[in-house]
Amino acid sequence: MGEVDPAFVQALEHRPKPTIVEAGGIPLIDLSVLNSDDPRALAGLVAEIGSASKDWGFFQVINHGVPSDLRQRIETAAKKFFALSLEEKRKVRRDENNPLGYYDTELTKNVRDWKEVFDFTVENPTVIPASHEPHDQELQTLINQWPEYPTEMREACEDYARGVEKLSYKLLELISQSLGLPEKRLNGYFKEQTSFIRLNHYPPCPSPQLALGVGRHKDGGALTVLAQDDVGGLDVKRKVDGEWVRVKPIPDSYIINVGDIVQVWSNEKYESAEHRVTVNSERERFSIPFFFNPSHYVMVKPLEELINEQNPAKYREYNWGKFFKTRKLSNFKKLDVENIQIYHFKISE
């Protein structure tokens, strides 16, 4: 067993157990129904999405319509990029001001993650607040930084983004319908989306029982559409019993997780699930999450149509851009406070 730097070591209660249950029961949803014009089949799909979002906050989709060559091209480009020297990768390094590009020192809840990443936004440029301070109105324009090598990286990333964006809108529309709302009820919030895609590389770790690839967390955006390779390591905290279970890789499927924004919009009918990534000492792992996020100026709050006297709003409204900026900052440097969470906006009962 090798040694890892103490910055990576998780507190005892957050370390992965040596054996983990492979999750039976994570809903597997076949989206080919979307091509059918049988209203009953569509209603069945909407109901499936609703139960999966309610009971798990996590599901996998197959026959999702994203062409497999888009995924192959970005996966190949990611492998080539991460295989470059550190010096080469650091030419597109991100910093406190520009959160886009290469990074190998991310923190989740103040502990270092055993991974390296490359981030790019789906819209180029993307506008976010310049500061996390609530009263500072200044904005910042983010521009993607593309590496020189591999030369096909930019095109592979941009094409993939367009493909997965379509799937994300489809899922958003299904979620909206599953809440009893019109199909396009939520689309307007994404006009100037702050969505971004992350290429994750988890190298083999000499002490996989001490560190995590990504520490336990919930995704702060609306939805995450994740491509994982065949290595496995993504664990979800199962809602029924709080047990960590491993998400089994299924070739050419996507893992969908409901983010905090959907939890708030739905007034907790749906709940974002806590998840983490464990690493292993033998095989490197790659994954590609697409974080589907609204425009920075969106004020997130329980949807009017879903609240009433019997079911009053469980959250105060908050500004998405400020939330996003605060999270980014806490992932960048060690803070003495816990990073921002939606429960900070929860209305106590």
Ligand SMILES: O=C(O)CCC(=O)C(=O)O
């Ligand atoms: O690598 C994975 O499977 C998941 C990564 C993740 O949860 C994240 O980046 O938010």
Ligand SMILES: [Fe+2]
């Ligand atoms: Fe995540």
